[in-house]
Amino acid sequence: MAMVFHGQSFVASLPHRQTLIGDHRMTSANPASPARRNGVRRHIGRGLAIAASMAVLVGCEDKNTFVAPPPPKVDVATPVQRPVTRYIEATGNTAPIKSVDLVARVQGFLQTIDYQDGTFVKQGTQLFTIEPETYKLKLEQAQAAEAGAQASLRQAEADYKRQAELVQRQAVSQATLDTSTSNRDNAQANLQQAQANTKLAEVNYGYTKVTAPFDGIVSAHMVSIGELVGVSSPTQLATIVAMDPIYVNFTVNEQDVLRIRAEAARRGMTAANLKQFPIQIGLQTETGYPHEGHLDYVAPTLNQSTGTLAVRGLVPNDKRVLLPGYFVRVRVPFDQEKNALLVPDTALGSDQGGRYLLVVNGDNIVEQRMVQIGSVDNGLRVIESGLKPDDRVVIAGLLRVIPGQKIDPQATKIDQSQASAK
Numbered sequence: 001m002a003m004v005f006h007g008q009s010f011v012a013s014l015p016h017r018q019t020l021i022g023d024h025r026m027t028s029a030n031p032a033s034p035a036r037r038n039g040v041r042r043h044i045g046r047g048l049a050i051a052a053s054m055a056v057l058v059g060c061e062d063k064n065t066f067v068a069p070p071p072p073k074v075d076v077a078t079p080v081q082r083p084v085t086r087y088i089e090a091t092g093n094t095a096p097i098k099s100v101d102l103v104a105r106v107q108g109f110l111q112t113i114d115y116q117d118g119t120f121v122k123q124g125t126q127l128f129t130i131e132p133e134t135y136k137l138k139l140e141q142a143q144a145a146e147a148g149a150q151a152s153l154r155q156a157e158a159d160y161k162r163q164a165e166l167v168q169r170q171a172v173s174q175a176t177l178d179t180s181t182s183n184r185d186n187a188q189a190n191l192q193q194a195q196a197n198t199k200l201a202e203v204n205y206g207y208t209k210v211t212a213p214f215d216g217i218v219s220a221h222m223v224s225i226g227e228l229v230g231v232s233s234p235t236q237l238a239t240i241v242a243m244d245p246i247y248v249n250f251t252v253n254e255q256d257v258l259r260i261r262a263e264a265a266r267r268g269m270t271a272a273n274l275k276q277f278p279i280q281i282g283l284q285t286e287t288g289y290p291h292e293g294h295l296d297y298v299a300p301t302l303n304q305s306t307g308t309l310a311v312r313g314l315v316p317n318d319k320r321v322l323l324p325g326y327f328v329r330v331r332v333p334f335d336q337e338k339n340a341l342l343v344p345d346t347a348l349g350s351d352q353g354g355r356y357l358l359v360v361n362g363d364n365i366v367e368q369r370m371v372q373i374g375s376v377d378n379g380l381r382v383i384e385s386g387l388k389p390d391d392r393v394v395i396a397g398l399l400r401v402i403p404g405q406k407i408d409p410q411a412t413k414i415d416q417s418q419a420s421a422k
Helices: 007-012 034-063 132-168 174-207 254-267 271-276 416-421
Strands: 017-021 024-028 073-077 080-104 108-113 126-130 209-211 216-218 235-253 278-283 291-298 308-315 327-343 349-351 354-360 366-370 372-377 380-385 392-394 408-411
Touching (some): 080 126, 080 254, 080 308, 080 372, 108 132, 132 174, 174 209, 235 254, 254 308, 327 372
Parallel strands (some): 073 408
Antiparallel strands (some): 017 024, 080 327, 235 308, 278 291, 349 354
């Protein structure tokens, strides 16, 4: 399309001026005054500008074609290959290996409290005293009765011997010997009863002093000095808890149980040897798993309602960092793979089908690859299946690419610092 400007028609459209020269009337298209000449020039300029604009627009319409943007630049890298220890990870709670309620086993007034609340005590340390005088007197009374029973027994035995000799000489009747024999037996029984009463009095007297049954930390006392305790039932005085070592209780799902048993069978281990498996413990505020111990107990059956197996570990706790009731992270190493494949967690996506990676093929086309993931090892995620060592994985800019899109891959490497930074 082109535009032609007709100058003659444009000039004809201008206003005319007539001039009389002699007998002739002359008509001129030029204005007679400068102002009129300026108006004409402006009119001509506007016409030329309109014509030029239309020509430019026509030229643009002829050359306006779509140009596709270049493929986006995306960072890709091959997965890291290195030896990895496989773990079974779980969560659990710590529990004391020993925990005992200290109670008053005899009735009386509490006389002394011989420890500071919350302190660590050794086995045998005296903690409470409950009115010992009464029970000491009862012990002395029982001891005196025992001494009297011993004297009666000696007299009965001497009398029995005399009567036995007299019967042999036929100096007394057999009935007299029978009476002496009965007296001797009764004396023996009385002595045994007196000895039992003495022992019982000794036990009750010992209960007036409440001591620590093992090394541990004693809680705050629950009674006050002068309070009557043990009236109708044992009165709880305090609680003592053993802190070293400490139990860690957790559960393992059925799939992990099958994996552990398969690994144990491969190693030739029996169920009794499962205690050789180490465990590692970490608190919520700790990095990694700084506390180590070993398995202590495995339940013989699975819980059918939850599909889990109860497991217990034993962890040294000499510094008493772990307190009973803590929520802890637990992992149990059970296998080691020499050439595991690892990628950053940020490279993983998820949808209804599970976890996936975006992989670039030989034509630089993005493909979605479903994978099975494992544990995290030093900041990188272990890929159990679905990935090859030479696959190029999109590790950055996942939001800029979609499966089936062609990209401009920027080769890079995955290292520990990169994984930690992301």
